Amino acid sequence: MDECISAILPESVQASATGIAILDDQGVVVYANPAFAVRLGRADSQALVGTSPIPAWTRSAGEDERRALERLLRAPEAGAFTLPVAGDSATTLYLEARRSDRRIVVATTGWPQPGSVPRSVVAQLDALTGLGNRAMYDEQIRCLGNAGAGQVATAVILIDLDRFKQVNDTLGHATGDSLLVLAAKRMRSAIRGDDTLIRLGGDEFVILQYRNEQPAGARAIAERLVELLQRPFLIDGHQVNSGASVGVALLGHGTSDPADLLRHADLALYEAKRQGRSRYCFFESHLESRAFERRALELDLRRALGLRQFSLLYQPQKSFSDNTISGFEALIRWDHPARGRVSPADFIPLAEEIGEIHAIGEWVMRTACQQAASWEGDPSVAVNVSPIQFESENIVTVVRHALDASGLAPERLEIEITESTLMSNTEDVMQRLWAIKAMGVGIAMDDFGTGYASLSHLNSFPFSKLKIDKSFIQAEQSPRARALMKAILAMGSSLGMTTIAEGVETLDQYEELCRGGCTTAQGYYIAKPMTPETIEHFMRACRAASHHPNLMIQE
Amino acid sequence: MDSTLYRLVYLSRNTIVGDDSRLQEEIDDILKASRRNNSRAQVTGALMFNSGCFAQVLEGPHDKIQETFERIQCDARHTHVSVLAFDPVHERGFSEWNMAYVGQDAHNLALFAGLNEASGVDFAALDGDEVYRLLRGHLEEAETA
Known part of the structure; x- marks a missing residue:
C-alpha cells in the first residue's frame, strides 16, 4: 500500500466486513480488501490488484451492466451501481467522487460498519435498508445540474407504500421496518445496474434512472414496481399487504430543471393516490397548476372563518300533517371577495382533508343554535355534521356548548349525518352519537338511498329521522320508482323514524309524497334557502297562509 | 432466530408463453432451482402446475420461508400471487421432498382445473x-401406485 492510500483509509479497512477497493487515475485496481473480493465472488483480493474493473468485475454481468459501469467509471462524480454476482445475489458498488487521481469504491450487500468506510459514503447510506439516502439524492441531482441537463433523459421515480402506516400501527414498528427492507429488495430486483435506488425517508423511495429511452424506460419500471409491491409479504408470521403508488417526473418531458424533478414526481404521486392508489402517474404541467390552485384555495379557506366570510342560509321544512313549517336546515355559504360564492361541494372536501372542518363545523353548530333560539314558534334546526368531526371526541362538547351558549332547547336541534359516518371506527362513533342523543338532540340519517343504503346501518342506531335523497324524489315517476319510495317510507315509519324528502320541486312530487305517507318535505317547491333576517317574515306569512291551505307561499 | 415451523400455501397465475415443450423446460428449470435453494434453506414442499396456474406449498423455518417467498415473488414467470395460508405447523407434510412435483398428468390436471373453475378468477375464495x-x-x- 502506498502512502496516499494509508492516509485515506482507516487501519481497519483490511479487516472490514465492508468491501473496499481503490482505483488509480487509469481506473486500475490498486487495492482491494478481502471483503471486496468476497462481494464480487472472488477468493483472493490480491488477484484483483492490477486488473481493470470492467473485465474483472463484470464476468457474470450482461452487456448493459458493463456499459453502465464503464460510464460511471468515466465520470468523475460519485455514483452507485448494482452488479449481479454469481447465483442470485447482487452487490451494490458505491463509487466515491474521484479525487487526486484516486477513487474509492465500496461494495456492500447490506449496511457497512460505521467507521470502516470513508465518512462521505456512509453519510449517503440509509441505515435500515443499506440503500442510498436523501444526501445521495441531493448529491446526484447536484451532479446532474453541473453536467448540464438534457444529455440523458433522467427519470425520477417516486414510490410510496400505500399501507405502511396501517402496518406500523397494527403490527408494530419492527414489522414496519421489515416491510421496508423487503420492499427495498423487491425494488432492487426491478431496476438495472445503473439505476440508483434511494430511500428518502419513512416509506418513501426514489429511483434515479439515467437512460435515453424515455418515457418507455420509466413506464416499464413503474408498472413493474406497482405489480411487485402489490404482492403479499410474509413478515413475523403475518401476511402483509401493502401496495405502492408511484409518481414519475422526467427531465426533458415537462421538467427542465433537475431541482424540480422531485417536486414534480411528488405531484404525480399525489395524483396516483387521488386516483385510488396502487398505480403510477407521470407528471404533467396541469398537475402543477392544479396544485397551485388547491394551495391558494386552502390558504383562503384557512382564513375564511377569521375574515367572517361564511354565512348560514336556512331552507324551510314543511310538515304534511298540518301544513306548517316544522323546521329549517342550516346550509353554509362561503362568499369570497375575489372568488365569489364558492360551492360547498368544492370547499367541504378540502376542509375535511386539511382538518379545517372541525373549526368550520363548530362555527356552524354555534351559529345555527344561536340564530334558531330567536325564532318564533319553536321550529327545529337541522345541522350537517361531517364524518371527520365524528372522528374526534370533541364533537360531543361542541354540541353541548352550542346548546348551553344559545339556550336552544335540545329537542329543537337535529344533527344530520351521512352513512359514511358509520363506516369507520364504529364503536367510538356510536358512543358519541349516543352521548348527543342523550342530551335530547335528534339524529337524522342524511342522503339515504344513494350510498350503501345499508339496513344494518339503519338498525345500528335509533335515528329520529330518515332523509330521503333528492335523486329518488326527482326520479321519473315509474311504477318501480313509486314502489321503491313507498318501501322506504314504510320502513321509516315501522322503525319509528319520521321521514323527510329533500329536493321537492313540483306539485306532483309533493302530492305523491303526501299520499305515500311522508312526514316532511323540503325543496324549492316549498321555499328556497333564505337568510336568517327573512325567516321571521316568512314564518308570519306561513301562519297566515295555513288558514288558506290552497295559497302557495313564495319568498 | 425463530425456529417455529411455518407452512405457506399460495396460488399464482402462470405467465409463461409458448408451447408445451417450452412450458416443460421452464417447469424443469423452476424445480431444479427450487430444489437446490430449498435443500440449503431447510425448506420442503410441493408444486402443482397447469397451463393457467401454479399452486405451491412451502414449509420450513419462518425466515427461510420469507426468503424463499421473496425470491418467488420477484419471478416474472407468474403474477397475481395469492397467499391462501401462512401458519405455524407442528410437522412437515412434505419432509421427504425439497420440492415435490405434482405434475401435469391427466388426472391431476382435471382435479386442478376443477379447483380453478370453482374459484374462478378470485383465488382468495380457495382454502x-x-x-x-x-x-x-x-x-x-403416487407412492402407493
Whole structure:
C-alpha cells in the first residue's frame, strides 16, 4: 500500500466486513480488501490488484451492466451501481467522487460498519435498508445540474407504500421496518445496474434512472414496481399487504430543471393516490397548476372563518300533517371577495382533508343554535355534521356548548349525518352519537338511498329521522320508482323514524309524497334557502297562509 | 432466530408463453432451482402446475420461508400471487421432498382445473388447507401406485 492510500483509509479497512477497493487515475485496481473480493465472488483480493474493473468485475454481468459501469467509471462524480454476482445475489458498488487521481469504491450487500468506510459514503447510506439516502439524492441531482441537463433523459421515480402506516400501527414498528427492507429488495430486483435506488425517508423511495429511452424506460419500471409491491409479504408470521403508488417526473418531458424533478414526481404521486392508489402517474404541467390552485384555495379557506366570510342560509321544512313549517336546515355559504360564492361541494372536501372542518363545523353548530333560539314558534334546526368531526371526541362538547351558549332547547336541534359516518371506527362513533342523543338532540340519517343504503346501518342506531335523497324524489315517476319510495317510507315509519324528502320541486312530487305517507318535505317547491333576517317574515306569512291551505307561499 | 415451523400455501397465475415443450423446460428449470435453494434453506414442499396456474406449498423455518417467498415473488414467470395460508405447523407434510412435483398428468390436471373453475378468477375464495390436502393426496397416491 502506498502512502496516499494509508492516509485515506482507516487501519481497519483490511479487516472490514465492508468491501473496499481503490482505483488509480487509469481506473486500475490498486487495492482491494478481502471483503471486496468476497462481494464480487472472488477468493483472493490480491488477484484483483492490477486488473481493470470492467473485465474483472463484470464476468457474470450482461452487456448493459458493463456499459453502465464503464460510464460511471468515466465520470468523475460519485455514483452507485448494482452488479449481479454469481447465483442470485447482487452487490451494490458505491463509487466515491474521484479525487487526486484516486477513487474509492465500496461494495456492500447490506449496511457497512460505521467507521470502516470513508465518512462521505456512509453519510449517503440509509441505515435500515443499506440503500442510498436523501444526501445521495441531493448529491446526484447536484451532479446532474453541473453536467448540464438534457444529455440523458433522467427519470425520477417516486414510490410510496400505500399501507405502511396501517402496518406500523397494527403490527408494530419492527414489522414496519421489515416491510421496508423487503420492499427495498423487491425494488432492487426491478431496476438495472445503473439505476440508483434511494430511500428518502419513512416509506418513501426514489429511483434515479439515467437512460435515453424515455418515457418507455420509466413506464416499464413503474408498472413493474406497482405489480411487485402489490404482492403479499410474509413478515413475523403475518401476511402483509401493502401496495405502492408511484409518481414519475422526467427531465426533458415537462421538467427542465433537475431541482424540480422531485417536486414534480411528488405531484404525480399525489395524483396516483387521488386516483385510488396502487398505480403510477407521470407528471404533467396541469398537475402543477392544479396544485397551485388547491394551495391558494386552502390558504383562503384557512382564513375564511377569521375574515367572517361564511354565512348560514336556512331552507324551510314543511310538515304534511298540518301544513306548517316544522323546521329549517342550516346550509353554509362561503362568499369570497375575489372568488365569489364558492360551492360547498368544492370547499367541504378540502376542509375535511386539511382538518379545517372541525373549526368550520363548530362555527356552524354555534351559529345555527344561536340564530334558531330567536325564532318564533319553536321550529327545529337541522345541522350537517361531517364524518371527520365524528372522528374526534370533541364533537360531543361542541354540541353541548352550542346548546348551553344559545339556550336552544335540545329537542329543537337535529344533527344530520351521512352513512359514511358509520363506516369507520364504529364503536367510538356510536358512543358519541349516543352521548348527543342523550342530551335530547335528534339524529337524522342524511342522503339515504344513494350510498350503501345499508339496513344494518339503519338498525345500528335509533335515528329520529330518515332523509330521503333528492335523486329518488326527482326520479321519473315509474311504477318501480313509486314502489321503491313507498318501501322506504314504510320502513321509516315501522322503525319509528319520521321521514323527510329533500329536493321537492313540483306539485306532483309533493302530492305523491303526501299520499305515500311522508312526514316532511323540503325543496324549492316549498321555499328556497333564505337568510336568517327573512325567516321571521316568512314564518308570519306561513301562519297566515295555513288558514288558506290552497295559497302557495313564495319568498 | 425463530425456529417455529411455518407452512405457506399460495396460488399464482402462470405467465409463461409458448408451447408445451417450452412450458416443460421452464417447469424443469423452476424445480431444479427450487430444489437446490430449498435443500440449503431447510425448506420442503410441493408444486402443482397447469397451463393457467401454479399452486405451491412451502414449509420450513419462518425466515427461510420469507426468503424463499421473496425470491418467488420477484419471478416474472407468474403474477397475481395469492397467499391462501401462512401458519405455524407442528410437522412437515412434505419432509421427504425439497420440492415435490405434482405434475401435469391427466388426472391431476382435471382435479386442478376443477379447483380453478370453482374459484374462478378470485383465488382468495380457495382454502389453503384444501390445496395442501390435495397436494398431499396426490403424493400419497403416487407412492402407493
